[in-house]
Each structure stands twice: as structure tokens, then as C-alpha cells.
Amino acid sequence: MILEGTLRAGGRLPAERALAEQFGVSRPSLREAIQKLTAKGLLVSRQGGGNYVVESLGSTFSDPLLHLLESSSDAQRDLLEFRHTLEASCAYYAAIRATDVDRTRLREAFDTLQDCYSRVDEVSRAEEGAADANFHLAIAEASHNAVLLHTIRGLFDLLKRNVVTNIGGMYKQRAETRDMLINQHRELYAAIIEGRADDAREVSSRHLLYVQEVLEEVRQQVERTARAERRNGI
Numbered sequence: 001m002i003l004e005g006t007l008r009a010g011g012r013l014p015a016e017r018a019l020a021e022q023f024g025v026s027r028p029s030l031r032e033a034i035q036k037l038t039a040k041g042l043l044v045s046r047q048g049g050g051n052y053v054v055e056s057l058g059s060t061f062s063d064p065l066l067h068l069l070e071s072s073s074d075a076q077r078d079l080l081e082f083r084h085t086l087e088a089s090c091a092y093y094a095a096i097r098a099t100d101v102d103r104t105r106l107r108e109a110f111d112t113l114q115d116c117y118s119r120v121d122e123v124s125r126a127e128e129g130a131a132d133a134n135f136h137l138a139i140a141e142a143s144h145n146a147v148l149l150h151t152i153r154g155l156f157d158l159l160k161r162n163v164v165t166n167i168g169g170m171y172k173q174r175a176e177t178r179d180m181l182i183n184q185h186r187e188l189y190a191a192i193i194e195g196r197a198d199d200a201r202e203v204s205s206r207h208l209l210y211v212q213e214v215l216e217e218v219r220q221q222v223e224r225t226a227r228a229e230r231r232n233g234i
Helices: 016-023 027-039 063-071 073-097 100-118 125-142 146-154 156-173 177-193 197-231
Strands: 043-046 050-053
Touching: 016 027, 027 043, 073 100, 073 125, 073 146, 073 156, 073 177, 073 197, 100 125, 100 177, 125 146, 125 156, 125 177, 146 156, 156 177, 156 197, 177 197
Parallel strands: none
Antiparallel strands: 043 050
16 A cells, blocks of 8 residues: 555554455454564554554655755756656556546646646745645656656655746746646646546656756856856956
8 A cells, every 4th residue: 555655655544443354364464564564664653643654755865965956957957857757657657547536636736736827926936836746746646656656756855846946947037937837737637637648748748848948048047147247257
């Protein structure tokens, strides 16, 4: 259940009786399995509160490393290239494998993202970044590929911060960026919901290529400004 993503980081395990019945084992055998998972650092027991998946399950990078990656433009570019490959595959498989439950979760994530886009003057970059990252996480969950899902989850904090950093520069660089992102996410959502796997992969790829293109413009503009300031002795 942890591997397939049914139980998320911080999620509470069902009651012992329900789990024992689900897996067809005795409660003593179940308790032994829980103890082993606890010893491996996958579960934590809370006195009188049940057993939970550890909060750190979805974290691949430590906070200090996150800050280093955030401050490096090369690392930001590397992350976008990695996302390009990873998220296109997630979108493809999500379009093929999404269940009704997945589609409901996707719709909720997309609706939240659309709400952020509609509140132009009210929404914070942090809120919009979280909504964007959650939408892409919902796609990874719908892919039903455990390796893709846990890779995305492990990168979630970095992904969220990357989105927050990106949108600030992109919105300043091109006036049409917000509308472009809305349309790209809408196309991606529709392709997955309608089961158009090749289209979903193409839209995901096009979306991240657009992000890379605009951010490269931002980088070049920053460099030109810095050169001009150096020439003027600023």
C-alpha cells in the first residue's frame, strides 16, 4: 500500500482488524509486519493514536540541499530537463490507467489550480506554486507506476519551490504567460481525462518546453542587465 501510493506520507493506517481482513492474515502476523516496517523507518506508532506512514517518506532532499539547488541556475535548468522526461511519461500512463478515483482527484487538483489562475491580484506565488505542483503530483498518482510516483513525491518540495521561482520570472518576462499556462494545463487535463495518451505526453512536453524557453529569455535578460550595469560602473 505504501509502494503503490495508497498510503501517503503522514497517512494513518487502517484499523488492525480491517488490515488483517484485507490481507488475509492473523492480527499477530499483522502486528509483526507493522513492527518490521516501523524498524525500517517507514511507519511510526503514536501512543493511543494508531500507526502512521512517516512524514519524511516523500522527501528525497534535505533542506540545505534544497537551498543549494534553488540558488543554482544550472540546477534549475537540470530540474526542468528532468521534469520534461519524467512528467511526459506520467501524463502518458495516467491517460491510459487513470481510474474514476484518479479522475476525481485530478479534477479537484485542476479546479484548485484554475481558481488560483482566476485570482490574479489575490493569489500568492506560494499558493499558486503549491496548486501547480499538486496537479502534477495527481497526474503521477494516476500513472499507477510506483517508481514514477515515488520519484515525483521525493522531488515534491523541490518541484514546488521550482514552480514558485519560475512563475515570478515568467510573468514579468511575457505578458501572455499566465494565459499560456492556463491553456496548457487545461489541454493536459483534458487529454488525460479523455484517455488520449499520446496527446497527453505531447502537451506535457510542450508545456515544459515553453517554460524552459521563457526562463532562458529571463536568464539572458538578467545577463544583459548585469553587463550594462558593469559597463556603467553600477
